[in-house]
Amino acid sequence: MPKVTIDNVSIEVPEGTTILQAARMIGGNLVPPAMCYYTKLDTSGGYCRTCIVKVTQGSERDPRPMPKPVVSCRTTVMDGMVVENITNEELVEARKGVVEFLLINHPLDCPVCDQAGECHLQDLSYENGLSKSRYEFKRREFEMHDIGDKIKLHMNRCILCYRCVKVADQVCDGRVHGVINRGDVAEISTYIQNSVDNDFSGNMIDVCPVGALTDKTFRFKSRVWFAKPMDAHRNCDKCCGKVAVWLSGDDILRVTGRKDKYGEVEDWICNDCRFDKKQKSDWVIEGPRNIDRHSVIAQNKYGVLKQLKIDVSKQKQIGEKAHNK
């Protein structure tokens, strides 16, 4: 098994593992951020360049460093590879540049956007970006589309990560949408404003790292941090039926897949579960989802105090003793 060292931490990983996956096996803050890579989608990754790392030693046999930063999501590890991520200042600076490029055309409409609070680009720019934009020119502008009656496409916010295209290719049957045009005018679109009508098309919303594809049934209903995420399940003949429901009181505001800490869903869910089952009686609620303490979604949510078990027998004895005296 090849042994790789990432930020001075060594790990042995199976043959064919990418640097990003190896870093995720180690965990912690040395994991490079990823906007386009998605473990469950084949051939994803390699577009956004946020996961770049510096390879200072190619392998045991050929210890020459790689001349340029490489994308960790597409580069497989070699035995004896030495990788630098956050320990390399030059690389951190380079990633800042990448983030700035991603934000060039991204509008600053977070107060309006439904994704705000769970947006990967927001987190990424907060952690790695400049707080100011140096871009002075006009940003790309597109009309809003409806892809089907349940999904809204805001092309302005898209960073062309291709995740939704891979979902359409691999999860839905029959290719329904893709990227048309090239370069600066490239955009996600369906063929002549066709609607996407597929049982699993809703997963595009979950994979979208920004607010380009949003749930129309949740549109402007609430902000994500006011909703309470709960694990829930139901018997579904199309999908696994294991979802996260976002509650406000007893109302289900929206249903999403269960996302892990890298924002990837555990399993795809069907459109019936996502869009049509909005009654609390449709679901078996398992309990609150574990949300990272640093996430804005964890704001103003008070954990239930663990029921204290106090042994009162001893106090009773003391009381009786004092009483009898």
Add this chain to the structure above:
Amino acid sequence: MLTNRSKVVVDKQMSFVEKLYLPAIIGGLFITFKHFFRKKTTIKYPEVKRELSSVYRGQHVLKRDEQGRENCTACGLCAVACPAEAITMTAAERKPGEEKLYREEKYASVYEINMLRCIFCGLCEEACPKEAIFLTDRIVASDFERGGFIYGKDKLVEPVDNDKRIDLSGRLQAHRKLNS
């Protein structure tokens, strides 16, 4: 003993003059009399008003922009920043034809501040990305019922008329001075 603040009580016998009490009473009255000629510390409130600090935090206002459109886009940052959880809101989508009423495609259809919960800390003003909510030097009026303290958009949004707008220029200037 943890502290040495204990006082020894002296049970001293009073002298003849002290026993008369009158000198002490006259001395006390003289102090009272002196206060007649001092500068008054109270004001006659409704007629005379005290000058408030330029950054005084009183009743909130939801601002409109120069064209009279509401600035608030119901992003919920004020509500999440509020330590007293006094702010609630419901968002709605702007319909075609309402562009003159609301600045962004989303707006707050309901915006309520519970003035009994509010502690006037000003964090909502700080959190607001749209320069929509500000605290002003107006004092929240008293009321006989609790329901009257839940201020909706009717009380919070400033009037459209240019001459009835809430002037915040002094406040903003003072803030800039503090921050610089």
